Amino acid sequence: MLTKRIIPCLDIKNGRTVKGVNFEQIRDAGDPIELAALYASQGADELVFLDITATVEQRKTLSALVHKIAHRINIPFTVGGGIKTEEDVRVLLQNGADKISINTAAFLDPLTISRFAKQFGSQCIVLAIDAKCESDNNWYVYLNGGRTKTDKLVVDWAREAVDLGVGEILLTSMNHDGTKQGFALDITAQLSENLPVPIIASGGGGTEAHFLDVFTKGKADAALAASVFHYKEIAIPDLKQYLSQNGIAVRI
Amino acid sequence: MNITIVQYNAGNIQSVLYALERLGVAATVTDDPAMIQAADKVIFPGVGEASTAMAYLKERNLDQLIVSLKQPVLGICLGMQLMCKHSAENDTKCLGIFEEQVLAFKATENTTKVPQVGWNTITNLKTELFNGVSENSFTYFVHGFYAGIGTGTIATTDYIQAYSSALHKNNFYGVQFHPEKSAAVGEQIIQNFLSLKS
Numbered sequence: 063m064l065t066k067r068i069i070p071c072l073d074i075k076n077g078r079t080v081k082g083v084n085f086e087q088i089r090d091a092g093d094p095i096e097l098a099a100l101y102a103s104q105g106a107d108e109l110v111f112l113d114i115t116a117t118v119e120q121r122k123t124l125s126a127l128v129h130k131i132a133h134r135i136n137i138p139f140t141v142g143g144g145i146k147t148e149e150d151v152r153v154l155l156q157n158g159a160d161k162i163s164i165n166t167a168a169f170l171d172p173l174t175i176s177r178f179a180k181q182f183g184s185q186c187i188v189l190a191i192d193a194k195c196e197s198d199n200n201w202y203v204y205l206n207g208g209r210t211k212t213d214k215l216v217v218d219w220a221r222e223a224v225d226l227g228v229g230e231i232l233l234t235s236m237n238h239d240g241t242k243q244g245f246a247l248d249i250t251a252q253l254s255e256n257l258p259v260p261i262i263a264s265g266g267g268g269t270e271a272h273f274l275d276v277f278t279k280g281k282a283d284a285a286l287a288a289s290v291f292h293y294k295e296i297a298i299p300d301l302k303q304y305l306s307q308n309g310i311a312v313r314i
Numbered sequence: 315m316n317i318t319i320v321q322y323n324a325g326n327i328q329s330v331l332y333a334l335e336r337l338g339v340a341a342t343v344t345d346d347p348a349m350i351q352a353a354d355k356v357i358f359p360g361v362g363e364a365s366t367a368m369a370y371l372k373e374r375n376l377d378q379l380i381v382s383l384k385q386p387v388l389g390i391c392l393g394m395q396l397m398c399k400h401s402a403e404n405d406t407k408c409l410g411i412f413e414e415q416v417l418a419f420k421a422t423e424n425t426t427k428v429p430q431v432g433w434n435t436i437t438n439l440k441t442e443l444f445n446g447v448s449e450n451s452f453t454y455f456v457h458g459f460y461a462g463i464g465t466g467t468i469a470t471t472d473y474i475q476a477y478s479s480a481l482h483k484n485n486f487y488g489v490q491f492h493p494e495k496s497a498a499v500g501e502q503i504i505q506n507f508l509s510l511k512s
Contacts (some may be wrong), residue, residue: 064473065433065452102497107433132332138454138495155325158332160495183325183361185429185456230431258421260431283427313433313452 065311066277067107067284070291074113077123095134102137104298113143125157132158140188151178163188166205172226179227189228194236201249208236224257234264242268250280262286270304277310317341318353323370324360324392333494347379354385354512360392365404381409386510387486394488403459412481414461419474429458430473440468441482445506451499453491
């Protein structure tokens with residue numbers, strides 16, 4: 063049976079992990095490779111590295127980092143952040159990334175998606191959507207790391223992007239992100255039930271029960287989180303055991 | 315040992331090279347027929363679309379070369395599908411090493427997502443390729459087409475229906491999953507392939 067995936071996310075700046083991490087077992091908490099290797103050994107199903115570096119020069123650090131990760135990590139990993147051109151994608155895949163995630167650049171020029179899908183295959187194109195539920199009770203797409211609102215509904219953009227060839231959708235609820243009050247179940251389920259691609263839910267995971275909810279009520283195919291793993295509030299082996307005991311198929 | 319990875323117009327080739335490097339094994343990525351012919355082991359990886367991949371192989375006569383190989387050959391994902399008789403992906407005649415046909419997954423009410431993406435179990439494991447690998451081990455899959463079950467089946471997986479997650483005939487092996495991304499289980503399978511007698 064195909065299992066639900068647990069995906070730790072690492073934010074990267076200038077080749078180092080940002081946001082705090084709290085692990086005694088690893089020598090250097092800022093080293094993304096050490097942290098990634100630890101998560102992989104604990105049973106993470108996949109990893110996401112999100113680069114928040116701004117300049118072109120610093121992006122060379124990213125491709126060098128991706129190269130090092132690929133030589134150490136034996137599970138699939140996605141790299142995202144600031145990807146705009148075919149060349150950006152080519153360099154990351156060449157250095158060993160399995161998938162790339164795109165966000166703002168794809169929204170501003172949706173044909174980016176079909177060009178990438180044609181050249182590299184849909185299986186490696188993940189669309190990241192930053193979503194916010196407004197007072198009218200509709201979910202809207204936000205850009206530029208959540209700083210810019212658009213008038214586009216999340217359901218419409220997701221459908222359009224799937225038609226253009228994205229292989230998976232990473233949906234982050236800005237309303238839930240950082241709250242540890244649970245994932246956005248309604249919009250996650252709405253996308254998952256209506257689209258033929260896997261939905262990775264992100265934002266709000268604070269307890270093991272939240273992960274159970276996002277798989278049962280939210281119908282997510284995968285759940286992504288950062289700080290609950292970095293601060294050891296939830297250990298991946300315990301989480302998977304809990305999910306398994308509650309009838310969710312997971313890789314143990 | 316001389317290990318060669320067949321280079322062609324498909325994705326994911328680099329990942330296989332890196333996986334071998336993680337195991338401390340050097341390999342050469344090439345489309346040079348002489349080098350492929352001379353290798354002790356040949357890996358035929360790939361992620362992509364069947365008809366364009368077959369066209370590329372034919373242009374370079376790599377299709378005839380691959381079927382004539384006598385050393386152990388491991389096809390991965392699209393590589394395995396291309397080693398089958400025919401693929402429903404753009405109605406493509408393939409290499410015909412394995413008798414099995416490659417068909418498209420059809421979404422159902424219960425399983426609405428195609429392609430399959432993620433970790434699934436492999437069962438009914440046969441041959442030395444799976445030495446030391448437990449029944450129901452998890453491996454990582456990304457595919458919208460599958461090979462049916464037939465005489466060459468050496469592992470099965472369930473997604474929408476049961477299908478061949480690995481095939482074998484003589485010196486040829488194929489796996490639908492990605493051993494290069496399947497954690498310790500995948501590494502064991504790669505090691506087993508590398509240990510096969512030439």
